[in-house]
Amino acid sequence: MTHNIGIVGAGNISARYMQGLQKYPELKVNYIADIDHARAATLASEFAVPRSGSADALLADDSIDIVINLTPPNLHARTVIQALEAGKSVYVEKPLATTREDGLLMLKAERENPGILGSAPDTFLGSAGQTARHAIDSGYIGTPIGASAFVRSSRAETWHPSPGFLFQQGGGPVMDMGPYYIAALVNCLGPIRRVSADARIGSETRIVTAPDRTVDEIPVTVNTHASAVFSFASGAIGTVLMSFDIWDTTLPRIEIYGTEGTLSLNDPNTFDGDVRLKRREHGEWQVLEPVTPLFGTVGTPEQHRRGLGVNDLAGALAGGPHRASSSFAFHVLDAMLAIDEAAAAKQTILLESRTERPAPLFNS
Incomplete structure (x- = not known):
């Protein structure tokens, strides 16, 4: 099953996700969002992603079913909850949150909405x-x-x-x-x-x-x-x-x-x-x-690419075990x-x- 993916956060680690996700043809990144729209556009151009812009526009796009959240850790709770409430499944970078209270709010949002939540690390x-x-x-x-x-x-x-x-x-x-x-x-x-x-x-x-x-x-x-x-x-x-x-x-x-x-x-x-x-x-x-x-390849930058956890989430959406x-x-x-x-x-x-x-x- 093909999944349309949106990435929120076009910082340093975003390119690692773009590179790693290329291993999985069924995982298509169709939107990149960042508070800096120019930075989002640059990343989208580099990896031939068709659209870029704001996080609000990404969440309003019904074609996107998985959101990868690469925002700073102190923003994880707010942005993850927004994505879950928009009906998306979410994979968030580590750590899940910076406080136990925020983490519990994220788990609550997952229970109350149709999507599922996965998180790094996936190594x-x-x-x-x-x-x-x-x-x-x-x-x-x-x-x-x-x-x-x-x-x-x-x-x-x-x-x-x-x-x-x-x-x-x-x-x-x-x-x-x-x-x-x-x-x-x-x-x-x-x-x-x-x-x-x-x-x-x-x-x-x-x-x-x-x-x-x-x-x-x-x-x-x-x-x-x-x-x-x-x-x-x-x-x-x-x-x-x-x-x-x-x-x-x-x-x-x-x-x-x-x-x-x-x-x-x-x-x-x-x-x-x-x-x-x-x-x-x-x-x-x-x-x-x-x-x-x-x-x-061991000992190369390929080891710092990401995407295995996103593929794990996609497998869970198809009924498989959710490991991360x-x-x-x-x-x-x-x-x-x-x-x-x-x-x-x-x-x-x-x-x-x-x-x-x-x-x-x-x-x-």
Whole structure:
């Protein structure tokens, strides 16, 4: 079934969606909207999209059935709810929202309107996330006992011309990069029940050195170094470190530990890459064969393209499982918010949200 898509937000990531969606001929982008109409028109011209203009005009277009929302995170709730109330299905960039209250309002709007809501990150649907999931489900590491996840600095101040949003409310390593790591952990280990944490600001001012910078320094108003413990409903325990203050390290991105062995995962901000297994009896690490096709060429910009989650939403509209769903994304948001809350209160936070492990893409 062909779906006509409208994109709201023609910023930096929009081209990644346009490139990634080219893998799916049945997903046709027919409209690009942005508060800057000229920017929307430029993107539309670059990718031969027939129409561009305002978000209001996009939502009034009855031919558009899926909206991809690429607005800033603090606008997600308002723009997503408007699109749902206009009868559209929506796929929104991560994080789902910046507050728990906004996230709940979005879930309410989905329940009360005919469309469905999906959300990034979708990278856990790539071959690496699915291969790790297959290894766990097949018992390769025995019973999962624990996991570690490590977010190191993106060094945004060295390449982004205006990275202030990353160091203010709604930013920081937890809200910016955390969704990829937490989604990967929940895909592999299931939902989180309790969160304990501590966090701090590393430096109160960041010096911007990007060659095309529009500012020289930015104030920091959000925690940039956080350490958390996740207690999963399955009984597994996750140790998570998320920081914009660690520039160099030899630590792995994600490891999962079981009674019979260990899995080592690639950067969860990419779809594909080596998943390594070392069982007790193995002398060396074994690279597992991918259980699903690669989304793009490993080690190239193709790994930063987007669209797999939109295709997942289209499959759900046809009656298939919805993996990158609103309930999954809200649980990830709930866990992220609990990190700062646990750190501020110096106590463990019990999560009230519930979700299921997403259905796998491989044949069990």
